Amino acid sequence: MFHNLKKNKTITLLAVTILVLGLPFILYSISETEIMKAEPKTIVVPDDFRKIVDAVGNATEGDTIFVKKGTYEIKSPDVNDTLLLFGIEITKTLSIIGEDPEKTVIVFPPDTRYGFPLLFSNKLGFYFSADNCVISSLTIKNCDFGVCLHGNRATVSNIITSSMTIYGNYCNIIENSQLRPDPHTYYYPIYVNGSFNNYVQNKGFSIRCKGSYNYWDGYSGLDINGDGIGDTPYILGENSQDNYPLMAPITSFDAGTWKRTHFHVEVESNSTVSDFSFNPESTLIQFIADGNENTTGFCRVTIPKELLDANEGNWTVTVEGNPVTPKINEDTTNTYLYFTYNHSTKTVMIRGTAAIPEFPSWTILPLFLVAVLFAVILRKQIHSLSAT
Numbered sequence: 001m002f003h004n005l006k007k008n009k010t011i012t013l014l015a016v017t018i019l020v021l022g023l024p025f026i027l028y029s030i031s032e033t034e035i036m037k038a039e040p041k042t043i044v045v046p047d048d049f050r051k052i053v054d055a056v057g058n059a060t061e062g063d064t065i066f067v068k069k070g071t072y073e074i075k076s077p078d079v080n081d082t083l084l085l086f087g088i089e090i091t092k093t094l095s096i097i098g099e100d101p102e103k104t105v106i107v108f109p110p111d112t113r114y115g116f117p118l119l120f121s122n123k124l125g126f127y128f129s130a131d132n133c134v135i136s137s138l139t140i141k142n143c144d145f146g147v148c149l150h151g152n153r154a155t156v157s158n159i160i161t162s163s164m165t166i167y168g169n170y171c172n173i174i175e176n177s178q179l180r181p182d183p184h185t186y187y188y189p190i191y192v193n194g195s196f197n198n199y200v201q202n203k204g205f206s207i208r209c210k211g212s213y214n215y216w217d218g219y220s221g222l223d224i225n226g227d228g229i230g231d232t233p234y235i236l237g238e239n240s241q242d243n244y245p246l247m248a249p250i251t252s253f254d255a256g257t258w259k260r261t262h263f264h265v266e267v268e269s270n271s272t273v274s275d276f277s278f279n280p281e282s283t284l285i286q287f288i289a290d291g292n293e294n295t296t297g298f299c300r301v302t303i304p305k306e307l308l309d310a311n312e313g314n315w316t317v318t319v320e321g322n323p324v325t326p327k328i329n330e331d332t333t334n335t336y337l338y339f340t341y342n343h344s345t346k347t348v349m350i351r352g353t354a355a356i357p358e359f360p361s362w363t364i365l366p367l368f369l370v371a372v373l374f375a376v377i378l379r380k381q382i383h384s385l386s387a388t
Contacts, residue, residue, distance in 0.1 A: 042066055052096075052106070053088055064095040067138065069103040074125075087143065090128045090151075098137035101158040108142040124148045125161065128168075135159065149194070153252050165191040170252040170266070174200045196266070198249035215246035215268075223247045226327050226338045228268045228300040248298070253287075255307055256280075258356050266302040271343065273299075280355035283308060289319075291343035300338045301350060309335065310352040320346040 040062035049055040052072055055065045074087050087108050090096075098104030108125055125143040126135055131151045139160040140146030146161025149168040156164065157174035166173070171194065190199075198215045213229065221230035234245035248268050253276040255263040267273050271289035278285050285308065291297045303309075317326050319341040326339040337350065 040064065044068065045072070046070070056088060056090060056094065056096075059092070059094055061093050064097060067096065067098045067104050067106075069099045071105045071107060073107045074109070087123075087125045088127070090126060090133060091130055093130050093132045095134035096126070096136070096138070097134070098139075101137040101139060101160055103139075104137060105139040105141065108140070110142060122148075122165075124165075128154055131168075145191070152194075163191065165193070166197060167193045169194045169196045170250060171197045172200065172249070173197065196246070196250050196252075198246075200249070213244050213246055214242055215249045216242065219245045219247075221245065221247075226298075226300075227329070227336075228338065255285075255304075261306075263304055263307045263356075265304070265307070268300040268302075269298060271297045271299065271346075278308070280308075280357070283352045283355040285350040287348050288345065289341070289348050290345045293342075293344050295343045296340055297343045297346075298338065298340045299348065300336060303335045303337065303350070303352075305330075305333060305335060307356050308352040309354050311354065314353055316349075316351040318349045 041060075042064045043049065043055045043059055043066070045052055045055050045065060045067045047068070049058065052065070052067060053074070059065060106125065108123070111123065113123070123142075123144045125140045125146040125148075127148045128135070128151045132153045133149075133151055134155045135147060136156070137158045141161070143161065143163075145163045145165045147156055147159060147164040149156070149164070149166045149171055152168045153170045154168055155172045155174065157172075164173075173190070192214065195213045200217045216234050219230060219234045221232040221234070223229065224231055228247055230245040230247055233241040233243045235241050246268060248270040250266050250268045251273050252264045252266050255265045255278040257263070265276070265278065265285060267276075267287065269289060271291040274288045274290070276285075276287040285301070285303065289297060289299060313328055315326060315328065315335075315337060317324050317337060317339055319339070324339045324341060326337040329336040329338075
């Protein structure tokens with residue numbers, strides 16, 4: 001009996017020791033593990049929910065709200081002398097897609113503002129404060145700004161409305177030919193206060209631009225020094241211009257999350273960039289760059305130093321297996337790699353020398369101690385059993 005008690009005591013001690021020494025690693029692993037998300041789903045209006053606002057309220061991160069053709073009236077927001085009147089506020093990553101831009105109509109209430117609200121407030125249709133949202137193929141009526149983007153990396157396409165305002169960064173504004181400004185309210189169909197945004201198929205509307213580093217589809221200037229920024233301004237209107245136009249669209253790619261910090265790699269390129277991946281174990285960034293043959297492609301890649309770095313600037317860049325020599329610039333936060341190549345479908349590989357670790361080095365020590373202790377106790381157990 002004494003032998004069994006001693007054996008149970010030893011096993012209990014082993015279990016407690018493993019728990020105590022392994023606890024830091026367990027807690028860290030839990031904090032670093034992303035919560036499993038449900039698969040994105042599509043919510044159909046009016047089949048699943050009669051009102052768009054109810055569909056938004058019942059949607060979860062990553063869902064798509066598909067709005068069938070029809071006219072949908074939105075309840076009037078409470079004025080209360082506020083500066084911003086939200087029709088529908090989006091606080092999570094969603095895609096709102098209409099069935100047909102001309103026949104899927106969102107009608108906000110007629111304007112009843114007077115006094116202070118009329119002079120100083122903005123009546124907003126869809127207000128996006130979340131990142132990575134999409135809104136497409138809708139007609140939005142009775143708003144100062146049909147779409148207001150405060151989140152980053154949003155995409156807007158085929159929207160028929162009077163005006164839109166953009167405070168987010170890395171947004172893609174596509175096919176703005178159907179913007180219909182109201183001369184009695186705002187003379188600028190697009191008001192821009194964000195940066196690094198892409199405007200494709202812009203039809204020459206007046207745009208008030210306070211942000212910097214935007215790409216305009218109609219810009220045809222040169223970039224002699226290869227910094228990705230045009231050497232001459234892009235004229236937006238009679239009294240408005242962008243002094244720092246980008247030479248190509250910027251795409252922001254999710255590189256992963258470590259220590260609860262989200263990392264993104266930005267690629268400015270006249271190629272179509274896809275299949276982005278980052279492997280910290282091999283210190284490798286990889287993507288596909290595609291373009292019309294017999295033309296010159298370029299990439300300017302922005303890499304956070306905390307994510308991937310290279311000792312003494314020893315970056316290795318290959319395009320379809322062939323080494324290229326990039327122009328390298330850096331600041332305290334990022335490294336900027338600029339390189340050119342002949343177009344076709346090419347695999348680009350960028351390798352550094354030091355990447356963010358999957359787990360900090362201090363977590364290895366408790367595991368090592370647990371392994372050693374387990375081996376010692378196991379040896380004693382074998383020795384005691386053989387002695388009996």
